Amino acid sequence: DTAVSQTPKYLVTQMGNDKSIKCEQNLGHDTMYWYKQDSKKFLKIMFSYNNKELIINETVPNRFSPKSPDKAHLNLHINSLELGDSAVYFCASSQDRGGVGTQYFGPGTRLLVL
Amino acid sequence: DAKTTQPPSMDCAEGRAANLPCNHSTISGNEYVYWYRQIHSQGPQYIIHGLKNNETNEMASLIITEDRKSSTLILPHATLRDTAVYYCIGHRGSRSGGGADGLTFGKGTHLIIQP
Numbered sequence: 001d002t003a004v005s006q007t008p009k010y011l012v013t014q015m016g017n018d019k020s021i022k023c024e025q026n027l028g029h030d031t032m033y034w035y036k037q038d039s040k041k042f043l044k045i046m047f048s049y050n051n052k053e054l055i056i057n058e059t060v061p062n063r064f065s066p067k068s069p070d071k072a073h074l075n076l077h078i079n080s081l082e083l084g085d086s087a088v089y090f091c092a093s094s095q096d097r098g099g100v101g102t103q104y105f106g107p108g109t110r111l112l113v114l
Numbered sequence: 115d116a117k118t119t120q121p122p123s124m125d126c127a128e129g130r131a132a133n134l135p136c137n138h139s140t141i142s143g144n145e146y147v148y149w150y151r152q153i154h155s156q157g158p159q160y161i162i163h164g165l166k167n168n169e170t171n172e173m174a175s176l177i178i179t180e181d182r183k184s185s186t187l188i189l190p191h192a193t194l195r196d197t198a199v200y201y202c203i204g205h206r207g208s209r210s211g212g213g214a215d216g217l218t219f220g221k222g223t224h225l226i227i228q229p
Contacts, residue, residue, distance in 0.1 A: 002191055004157075012133055041199075043158065047217025090157050102148075103217060105157030 004106035012112045021076045021109045022090030032074035033092040081113045115218035116204030123224040132189040136202030139183040145206045149187045151198040197227045206218040
């Protein structure tokens with residue numbers, strides 16, 4: 001079974017559209033994350049959720065809105081897509097008991113905005 | 115997260131040990147040293163972590179200097195599938211109130227295993 005899964009794997013869309021990316025983890029972890037990897041391969045944290053509550057919201061445009069219906073899911077909704085949103089988006093999760101939060105990543109969603 | 119410095123690229127012959135260095139001179143006492151790698155087109159993969167002591171698992175060994183200002187990741191018998199970008203990250207793990215910070219990825223070391 002895949003520990004952290006994301007759908008879709010590829011997403012091609014037009015500028016101005018609204019799209020969602022879904023993430024699910026079956027590890028029973030408390031915290032989930034969204035990262036963005038741009039064309040220069042820099043990987044940056046966007047959001048962190050713990051038990052369905054937002055912990056971290058880095059400097060991300062408010063067009064990006066994470067939603068966590070339950071502890072196992074963290075979805076990313078993007079409004080009014082722009083060319084600069086083209087990137088690979090990775091979901092991750094971690095179990096944070098005991099002070100160590102090793103993160104496990106999904107396979108990524110490759111978003112291309114035309 | 116602590117600032118880390120790694121060489122941009124390294125080569126290693128297949129079957130030999132790959133030793134990847136990392137400097138983290140500003141690491142805090144409560145920050146662990148984590149190593150992740152990213153194989154082309156895949157999500158980052160956890161390798162190993164440590165606080166003060168050297169650590170070993172089925173993937174690698176981690177040697178941390180006594181002053182904690184640097185560390186070395188050792189892949190004992192590198193294979194072609196170990197070709198990847200390796201990231202050294204200083205990270206405190208969980209927060210006292212629950213949850214954890216995101217990881218701060220640098221540029222990493224692009225390790226190329228030569229046949």
